[in-house]
Amino acid sequence: MTNTPITPDGRGSRIGEPEYDRLLAEVAEWVRGPGEAWAERIERTDAVPAELFAELKALGYLSMAAPVQLGGRGLSFDQWMGLMEIFSRSHASIRMLVHVLNGTWRAINPHVTDIQRERFVIPMIAGELLVAFTLTEPGNGTGADLTTTVRREGDTYYLNGRKHLITFGVHCDYWLLFARLEGTSGKDGVVGLLVDRDAAGVTVEDTSNTMGVHGTDHASLTFVDTPVPVAQRLGEEGDGxxxxxxxxxxxxxxxxxxxxxxxxxxxxxxxxxxxxxxxxxxxxxxxxxxxxxxxxxxxxxxxxxxxxxxxxxxxxxxxxxxxxxxxxxxxxxxxxxxxxxxxxxxxxxxxxxxxxxxxxxxxxxxxxxxxxxxxxxxxxxxxxxxxxxxxxxxxxxx
Missing domain, CATH: 1.20.140.10 (Butyryl-CoA Dehydrogenase, subunit A, domain 3)
Structure with missing residues (x-):
């Protein structure tokens, strides 16, 4: 391990080369053996089995890129890229799982409170929570022109709008969602929220019938006055x-x-x-x-x-x-x-x-x-x- 200070997004973490080389060989063997068997099953059933997720979790493949202090393997980012290169030779849905689970925490951790870290980040790294990145909207781009809105009433935001092309949006535990405060424009009014998959006022349409990447679910989401606790906001208003x-x-x-x-x-x-x-x-x-x-x-x-x-x-x-x-x-x-x-x-x-x-x-x-x-x-x-x-x-x- 390096003595370089580790930042909240994992920079500075690194494992030794002998351990890394063994890990590369292990993953390559898994991809060619069990990974290929899972790929055939995914193509046959058009679904990612729960047993596959459990196996990836048990092997530690969903928490490789996070620092040891958060429950991860402690790979540096360029080391993680070497593993992504190997995983990507497998089925696209397997690659998608390890890509998302090893990456979403990175965006969240620098902006959470200690309570939020214990509630969300550490379980995400452990593979106990699946969080879907939820930015894209059907009627505009994917930046400062977002039209999904929230209004605040006391300790609750009320969410209205639509999102689409949301990978893992059907079967996730939370949506990592970005919306703007009502009445604002530009980047300064955007907030980041963790929205419970079972929150009221949400319509989830499964849009998983895709050309490729079979097995991975995709969703179109509609929110009508969906309540989101202010305690599930990431960072400050405007940090979205x-x-x-x-x-x-x-x-x-x-x-x-x-x-x-x-x-x-x-x-x-x-x-x-x-x-x-x-x-x-x-x-x-x-x-x-x-x-x-x-x-x-x-x-x-x-x-x-x-x-x-x-x-x-x-x-x-x-x-x-x-x-x-x-x-x-x-x-x-x-x-x-x-x-x-x-x-x-x-x-x-x-x-x-x-x-x-x-x-x-x-x-x-x-x-x-x-x-x-x-x-x-x-x-x-x-x-x-x-x-x-x-x-x-x-x-x-x-």
Whole structure:
């Protein structure tokens, strides 16, 4: 363990390299063995079994990224990225579980009271509470233009509005929800709340019928005067976007970028396996220049995206002001890379890759979800452009 002070969002925590190497090997073995068996069951039933969640919890895979002081394994963020890379070679719903459970606490912990930490954060890290990040709305963007509102009456907020595309929104315990105080505009009026899944005045629509990422539930939510205790507000009124964007989305975008790397590596693995085993005119198709060049392009693409993602992870961990823009760069680059890699991997398989009996078919479907998870490519470009242009303006002013 390092002697560096550990921040409330986990920066400064780290485990020794021998322990980390053993953990990498353990997770890789699980992904290829039990993880693949679970993947087949998820695809067959279109549901994530409760037994899988229990197994991930028992193995400690839902609490790896949190500091030991909070009940976690104590991995640094860049160490956690190495584990995300491996988990992402598995089924997308398995990756989604470990991604969300190992990340949501990070946004909350810097803003909670000691009582809230005991009530929410520590049980989240232990895998006893599932909290769904609840920002996106159907009628507007995902930032300062939120239209879901709260009004305060004494010790209670009353929540009104709609949210959609909420991962784990059906079966969670709480929604980590962002809304604005009635009568406010802009970022300063946004609050972060932990809303009980069973609160009154909520309509939950299960919208889980997706192209890929089978088994993970998604919800559309409608709130009509839903009561939320003021004691379940995170931080102060006006802290909402700071919690949502800096506390959750910046590290989460880096994590999604690494999940793209891991899934691309799985696609490349399947492509190489098929290309070396498929024989035409007496030779494996891997000996054909067209196929070999696709594999070479994929490998270069994967490595470039991986290194940018690791750079973003390390910059976020040290608190660099460029980290938010770098997280968007990593996510944008990795998503585009994954699109190219999975398309070539499917092409290498030829027609057989289009059948559900081929592993590459599931990888190809799951890859498409990454293009909008934690913000579309267009959102990432907006974040990057704003950072670059404001930086250029600042330099010009000096």
């Amino acid at each position: 976007l700071k919690i949502a964007l800096g506390g959750f989305l910046t590290p989460s975008r880096i994590s999604v970028a690494m999940s793209c790397v891991g899934l691309a590596e799985r696609a490349q693995e399947l492509a190489i396996e098929y290309a070396t085993g498929r024989v035409t005119f007496g030779k494996p198709i891997s000996s054909r220049q067209a196929i070999a060049f696709m594999i070479a392009e994929n490998e270069a693409d994967i490595q470039a995206a991986k290194q940018l993602t690791l750079h973003a992870a390390r910059e976020w961990e040290r608190g660099a002001p460029e980290a938010p823009a770098l997280s968007s760069m990593a996510k944008l680059t990795a998503v585009d890379m994954l699109t190219r890699v999975t398309d070539k991997a499917l092409q290498i398989h030829g027609g057989i890759g289009y059948w559900k009996t081929s592993a590459i078919e599931r990888v190809y479907r799951d890859a498409r979800a990454q293009r909008f998870e934690e913000g579309t490519n267009e959102i990432q470009k907006t974040v990057i452009a704003r950072a670059v242009l404001s930086g250029a303006a600042g330099k010009a002013a000096r």
